[in-house]
Amino acid sequence: MTEQPQYIPIAKAAFNLYLDGQIDLDTLIERLREMELQVQAEEEEETGRQVWFRFFSGDPLKTTISDIEKELSDPTHPNSLILKRGIALGLEADELEVHYSNLRWE
Template identity: 55%
Template sequence: MPHQPHYSPMARQLFGQFLDQEIDRDNLIGRLQEMELQLQADADEENEDEDEIESTRSLRIRIFGGDTLGMSISEIEQDLQEPTHPNAQILMRGIAFGLAEDELEVHYE
């Protein structure tokens, strides 16, 4: 899961704004989707000489250091759908921890 150091600070800022209630869940998801589209465009430019380009690549957010799989945008959206659900509360704590420890990262696989 290749780390995308250029995009990680932007994701940390978005998640920080979300935790501070400066943006809502829909805004967070929309901006993450824009980031994913930009990553796809960047990958397409790098691979334009190749005959076959994989379209199955996606943005993954590694919330904290021990998170080996990361989360897709749709998984984040689903977990945050109902703020009182335990999954949402666990994810929010994970995001807060990842931001506090500077471990939240963007990956593209």
């Protein structure tokens, strides 16, 4: 697991703009994918590695950009609300983590 703390400010900014309604989901995903491309360029991407997020201390999930896109695509679905609350909690507590690794538990 490779933590990428230098990308936390970029992710925080994008998530905050999304939660505040200043950007839509497509723009959020675009910004996160651009960040992932930067990480891949720096880390010389290996097969199966991708950016994922841990939103708050004790968060048991490895939430990928694809997970975010899927979960937030239907704002009326309970998972969308749960994810938004988790993101907001992590931002408020300043616990957001950005990682780049494969998704197997290490």
